[in-house]
Amino acid sequence: MSHTAVGLRARPAAFLVHWPSRLAWIGLGLYVLYAAGQVNVSWDRIVSGMPQAAKLFGRMFPPNLAADKLDLITTGMLETIQIAVIATVVGVLLSLPLSVMAARNLSPGWLAAGARVFIAVCRSFHPVIVSILFVKAVGFGALAGVLALIVSSLGFIGKLFAEVLEELNEKQVEAIRSTGAGFLNVLIMAVLPQVFARFIGLSAYQFDSNLRNSTMVGIVGGGGIGAALFTAYQRFDYDVVLTILIVIIVLIMLAELLANNLKKIFR
């Protein structure tokens, strides 16, 4: 009170404290501390684990480049790439109609709601879990991996495509509708041109994601390099593991390059 006596008129605070967000941040901080205590994350364990890690890395070098191993890795890698390419292409093609159904500005409410539920179910499980189901259903091998990755592709690009479609410029669509064009012609000439470049970008991202996941599905019998990687771990052939990891890294980088170039072409 005495401060106002100086003669300055009391003025409202310029920046009000936003209590809900402050509480949310504090809550998050407290939970992280609590969870860290629960799962026994401690500095001691990190320190005592260091020599173990050093030993593991020591056994990884140099990478194993023996001809028979390279042969095995090449076969596995090629299968991984095939799984990723097929899953992406089929997944994208199936996502196109699915996302149109799920876009609330293009479909009636009941259809959009149904399509959204389907997409959400596809996205609920990690590809590895889905591929366990498919390995049980169709047996060991690449087919199970392909099917699992198609499902997860639908879950992700179906949703992302639908979101892009919902941001359509309605004026362009309205103009084409006013010429008497039917629904499919409107999709081809008014909708597709607007969204095509972003669809390519999202598909490239999904390919990248499928490539990574297709290295995983092999672990549960879904085909590809995953099987070789898992076997190498179990046999303590860490030098082979390193070779495989390097090949995967190179592959992901190549996929990144490919994606960038695609985006440049389809601007």
Added chain:
Amino acid sequence: MNAAGGGVLSITGLFKEYRSGEPVLKNINLEIEASGVTAIIGPSGTGKSTLIRCINRLVDPTAGHIIFRGEDLSQLKGKALREARCHIGMVFQEYNLVERLTVIENVLCGKLGRLPIWRPLLRKFSDQDITRAFDLIDSVGLSQEFASRRADALSGGQRQRVGIARALMQEPSLILADEPTSSLDPKTSVEIMELLDQVSREREVPVIVNIHNVDLARRFASRIIGMSAGQVVFDGPPDALQDTHLNEIYGGEDWQA
């Protein structure tokens, strides 16, 4: 109803409510003749756009009849509605071109109502349509070099010319223009109105234009319809439009210099 009346378009008892109990259009009755520019003037929010959009059913009317080519547009659905739309060209305030398509693709969009989907999908338009599209690009005052430019690379005036070419590609029996000059500078506005007037006379197509600019309406229209609060309060030739009418349409007189 009155095919003998000589009108291309006959609107009777048209009502539109976006929210029930709040009509935007209140009992509109209009008869549009076979050619010439009809200008609809009136303040913003008075239902001019709604009226025009009711005609090609981008907006569904609440009640009333819109007779065009012997059919009641207000009752049409599905295929019959699309077929009717083929005969009605529309020009928009913000041009509404598909930005990522080229000029000629945009013009060819005017044909979409009459094409099976594989033609636009594979861009396999007939030679006849392509020739016609080039001719139209020419006739709206653009050089044919523009054909392969993307719409988003054009200026406002150029875009509106493409918009008019797209409408003409439909070989329409009626052209609706919703504020076609409101996004353009004064000089370009005059050019676009000249073009619409020329199109109307040379191709004998009636053009209905919503327009804010009373001077442009007077200069190019053969008939002016003044709307206020969802009703027609003036309907006559430009010469008959007096200041008292304008006061009635726009309310007050302070805005008149």
